[in-house]
Amino acid sequence: MAQMHEVDFEIHGDDMQFVEVELDPNEAAVGEAGAMMYMDDGIEMETLFGDGSEKKSGFLGSLLGAGKRLLTGESLFTTVFLNRASGKRKVAFAAPYPGRIIPVNLGKMGGELIAQKDSFLAAAKGVSLGIAFQKKLGAGLFGGEGFIMQRLQGDGLAFIHAGGTLLERTLAPGQVLRVDTGCIVAFQPSVDYDIQMVGGIKTAFFGGEGLFFATLRGPGTVWLQSLPLSRLAGRILASAGPAGGRDEGSVLGGVGLGGLLGDNE
16 A cells, blocks of 8 residues: 655644644645635645545546545545645644544554544545445444445545544444444444444334444444534524524514514614
């Protein structure tokens, strides 16, 4: 496997984070389309059709890479940020919603990581983004992430984003962790991923946790998030309501005092 570009980085912020990547001359980083926050003078941008990995076999290879990204919920395009200056330069990538940015050294993870869809933020030039199909029917149908997840491959740094607070847990061989399906961020390929029904009918329908949860069986490292984007979006939509919102803390709901008195001015 080709050696990836070795980049230095620093993560800033608490809840709304961004990662600042330092590039030596002729080093490059790859960012998800629209993730760039700022970059120093001397860095050149190039938008690529596909995932920006080193080895591509012409247009067909780029087309296949782009198709994989589309299936995993990412943009068809990635942007390469190449340092053309004579000294070090920096480029920063911002998280799309409140949470944590996770730096993962793929070389220390056996060269591969399975991640949830749309979690990729940025990486060292050469990291490949592909598809990881769920081989088990139950996990694919009811696992929250569907049959398709992301497969990050390479030996360099990759940055993925998790919503809310992050938990990193290393499972011993045979150790099982039961997780809400939407709270899975990423795991090593050595971890066995499956689903299990919550319990009795009453618990399943009225417990508020859904019908299924995920089971992760070690060995390997898993990353979990406390606030999945789907849960955040659901709460926002529920608060907005059919009328497009309401006044918090008011017994009048969406009807303001002016509306109650007939004052439409």
